[in-house]
Every structure is written in structure tokens, then in C-alpha cells.
Amino acid sequence: ISPGRPGALARALRTVAGDPILAGRLAEAGHRYVLRHHSHLEAARRFLEIYELCRQVSRAGERGGQSG
Incomplete structure (x- = not known):
């Protein structure tokens, strides 16, 4: 789910909450x-x-005469 899409996130959460088998597989x-x-x-x-x-x-910095 892309950032800034709260509706899509809410739908996905409802789907997972309503499907214990899917929730278990995702877990x-x-x-x-x-x-x-x-x-x-x-x-x-x-x-x-x-x-x-x-x-x-x-x-590489030491070889180039730089401190680091």
C-alpha cells in the first residue's frame, strides 16, 4: 500500500482482520x-x-594526504 492512501490501508486491515487464515500466513x-x-x-x-x-x-584518505 502506497503512503498517503489511508482508505487502501483501512481496506487491507479489514481484510486481514476478517480472515484469520490470511492473518496467520502474514504473521x-x-x-x-x-x-x-x-x-x-x-x-x-x-x-x-x-x-x-x-x-x-x-x-584512501591517508594515501591522498588527507586526515581521516
Whole structure:
């Protein structure tokens, strides 16, 4: 649902609220998504990627005579 469409959001919420099977499937899918994309291991992996990028930028600055 696109932002700024409260009517569409309300319809979608009514649909989910009125369909326990759909609500369960969406809940399970959301749970799997969170486990896959927001686990401690995934957060650590992203942190290390950012750390390595910062290290590379810092080293490039040192080679170029800049502080950083």
C-alpha cells in the first residue's frame, strides 16, 4: 500500500482482520522475514561491512594526504 492512501490501508486491515487464515500466513511470513533480515548474525554482518568500508575510506584518505 502506497503512503498517503489511508482508505487502501483501512481496506487491507479489514481484510486481514476478517480472515484469520490470511492473518496467520502474514504473521508467519513476517516472522520469517525478521529472523532472516534482522537476526544478530545479520546485524553483525552488516556492521562488519560498514566497518570495512569506513576502513577503506580512511586508508584512501591517508594515501591522498588527507586526515581521516
